[in-house]
Every structure is written in C-alpha cells, then in structure tokens.
Amino acid sequence: MSLLLAVSAVAGGFLAWPYLQKPRRGTKKASITATAPVTVAMAVAPRGTNSDGVAGEQRAVSDRERGTRDAEQKVGQRKPKSADQQARIEQEQVATPAQVSTEQQEAGNRGPAVADEVDRRISEAATAFRGRDYESGTKALDQADAGDDADLATRVERWRLLLDYARQLDGHVGKAIAAANKGREYTIGDRTIVIIEIGPDGYAYKESGVIQRGPRANLPRVVERAILKAWYDGDPRPANGIFVGVHHLLDDDADLEKVRAAWEQALVGEPATASIMPLLDDPALAAGL
Numbered sequence: 001m002s003l004l005l006a007v008s009a010v011a012g013g014f015l016a017w018p019y020l021q022k023p024r025r026g027t028k029k030a031s032i033t034a035t036a037p038v039t040v041a042m043a044v045a046p047r048g049t050n051s052d053g054v055a056g057e058q059r060a061v062s063d064r065e066r067g068t069r070d071a072e073q074k075v076g077q078r079k080p081k082s083a084d085q086q087a088r089i090e091q092e093q094v095a096t097p098a099q100v101s102t103e104q105q106e107a108g109n110r111g112p113a114v115a116d117e118v119d120r121r122i123s124e125a126a127t128a129f130r131g132r133d134y135e136s137g138t139k140a141l142d143q144a145d146a147g148d149d150a151d152l153a154t155r156v157e158r159w160r161l162l163l164d165y166a167r168q169l170d171g172h173v174g175k176a177i178a179a180a181n182k183g184r185e186y187t188i189g190d191r192t193i194v195i196i197e198i199g200p201d202g203y204a205y206k207e208s209g210v211i212q213r214g215p216r217a218n219l220p221r222v223v224e225r226a227i228l229k230a231w232y233d234g235d236p237r238p239a240n241g242i243f244v245g246v247h248h249l250l251d252d253d254a255d256l257e258k259v260r261a262a263w264e265q266a267l268v269g270e271p272a273t274a275s276i277m278p279l280l281d282d283p284a285l286a287a288g289l
Contacts, residue, residue, distance in 0.1 A: 111149075118144045118152045119284070125159050126284040129166060130250070137163045158279050165276070166250065169243045173224060176231035177216075186226040193223060221251050238269025242276070254289050256280055 121144035128137030141160050146152035177198055180186075184195045196204040196211065204213045205223065225247055232240040245262035248254060260280055267273040279285055 114145070114147050114149060115152060118146055118149075118156065122156065122159055122282075122284045123287070125163065126288055129159075129163060130288050132166070132170075132250070134163050134167045155282070158276055158282075159284075161276055162246070162279055165242060165246050169246050169250075172231070172243055173228055173247075176228045177224075179231055180227050186223070186230060188222050188226045193226075198227075221247075238266050239272070241266025242270065242273055249285075256286075256289065 121140045124140035125137040125144075128134065128140060138160070141156055141163070144152075144156045146156055177200075180195050180198050182195055182197060186193050186195070191207060193205045193207045196206060198204070198216075198219075200216055202213065202215050203219050203223075204211060206212070225244070228247060229244065232244070241262045245259045245266070248258045248262060249256075263273050263277055263280075267277070
C-alpha cells in the first residue's frame with residue numbers, strides 16, 4: 001500500500017510540472033524585455049550641425065586655455081620689480097595735478113599761436129589775390145595749418161575756393177574778349193560803347209564819337225565787365241553771378257555792396273554760393289580794400 005501511494009505521488013508530480021513552470025517562464029520573459037537596450041535619437045544643437053565648425057571651436061577653446069596657462073607661467077616666472085621701478089611706473093601711470101595743469105596751459109598757448117599763423121597766411125593769400133597772383137596765394141594757404149580747429153580750417157578753405165573762382169574768372173574774361181567782335185555795342189549804365197578792335201595786345205572802342213585806345217592791360221574794368229556780362233548772357237547760369245562778384249572784388253576800389261548783391265543773386269539759384277558769402281565779413285578781405 002505504501003509503495004502504491006509513493007508511485008501515485010511521483011506520477012502526479014510529473015503531470016503537474018508543466019503548469020507549475022508557466023508563471024516562472026512568464027516572469028522571466030518580462031524581465032528580459034525590461035532590460036533590453038532602447039535606441040533614442042540624439043538631440044543636436046543648431047551650432048553642432050557643422051562638425052568642422054564644432055571642431056574648430058573646440059580647438060580655439062583649447063588654444064585659449066593653453067595661451068592662458070602660458071601667460072600665467074610667464075607671469076609666475078617674471079622677475080619681481082624693485083621698489084624704485086615700481087615707484088616710477090606708478091608715477092608714470094598717475095599724472096599729478098601740476099602735470100595736468102602744465103599740459104592744459106601748453107594746449108591753451110598753442111591755440112592763439114595757431115590762429116595767428118593762420119591769420120598771417122590768409123593775409124598773404126589776400127595780398128596775392130588782389131595782385132592776381134593766384135599761385136602764390138595757393139602756396140600761402142597750403143602753409144596755413146589750422147590743426148584741429150574746424151573754424152580756422154573752414155576759413156582757409158573759403159579763401160582757397162575764392163582763389164579757384166578768380167582763376168576760372170581769368171579764363172572767362174579771355175573768352176569773352178575773344179568773342180567781342182568789331183562793331184559790337186555794349187551798354188554800361190547810361191553809356192554805350194562800340195568795339196573797334198580788341199585783343200590780347202590792345203583795344204580800341206568808340207564812345208560818344210570819341211575813340212579810346214590803349215594796351216589790353218589798361219582796358220577799363222567797367223568795359224571789361226560789360227563784355228563779360230554779355231558773354232554770360234549767352235549761357236545764363238546762376239553761378240555766373242559768383243564770377244561777376246569776384247570781378248567786382250578785384251577792382252582797384254572794390255565795392256563790397258556790389259559784390260554782395262551779385263552773390264546774393266547767385267545764391268537764389270546756386271546754393272554753393274553760401275560757401276563764400278562769409279568772406280564778405282572776413283577781416284583779411286576788408287583790410288586790403
């Protein structure tokens with residue numbers, strides 16, 4: 001009987017074994033699935049899309065770090081300064097009130113000196129202008145160093161502009177004289193003249209039945225100006241008034257009011273006239289009139 005019970009127990013165990021193993025196999029599978037590696041897409045920063053750029057930045061950082069280390073090493077190896085050397089360095093770095101005051105005084109002294117030098121050169125240019133020596137006038141202005149003074153520099157440039165206008169005016173007068181044909185009449189106020197002949201060497205014209213002759217250099221300014229204005233009438237431009245004003249300015253007895261009237265008329269149509277208008281109040285101009 002005991003033997004029969006033992007055999008029955010063993011047979012029952014074999015029959016139940018598969019059912020007892022299912023939960024354990026299920027638990028084992030769940031453990032394998034949980035520990036399996038998971039593939040995740042790597043997040044890339046916008047600057048990291050260019051691998052060469054990233055590598056370059058990394059190299060730059062490394063170079064900076066290496067440079068910093070080298071500099072620190074050099075500082076550490078530098079020979080300490082003596083007390084006298086350190087004192088001199090501190091004295092150079094910190095200006096004393098006396099030094100600052102001296103520098104300011106020197107700068108103040110340079111101001112009047114520069115202005116006086118510019119005045120002298122402009123006076124030379126004004127003398128050359130009245131003598132029709134425009135080359136010498138330009139050289140004088142070239143030597144007028146205004147430094148950092150904007151007002152003085154502007155004054156120099158105004159005089160330079162005036163010399164340029166005077167130089168151009170000479171060319172205009174030459175062309176106007178060449179265009180003054182024999183028999184042509186010109187009106188000067190209430191006067192009328194008739195050209196007989198005129199050229200680079202001499203002139204002859206008739207006024208009120210009387211013939212006037214002379215070398216070209218002695219042609220009356222009013223006659224020359226009447227010929228010049230008639231020539232400008234053939235090509236009327238606002239800027240012509242600038243040259244008429246300069247022509248008045250070169251008269252032996254210049255009338256500034258006539259110059260001003262000509263330039264103000266030119267200013268209506270030619271804004272560039274404003275550049276030379278202040279010259280009418282320039283002391284160097286008035287000194288020679």
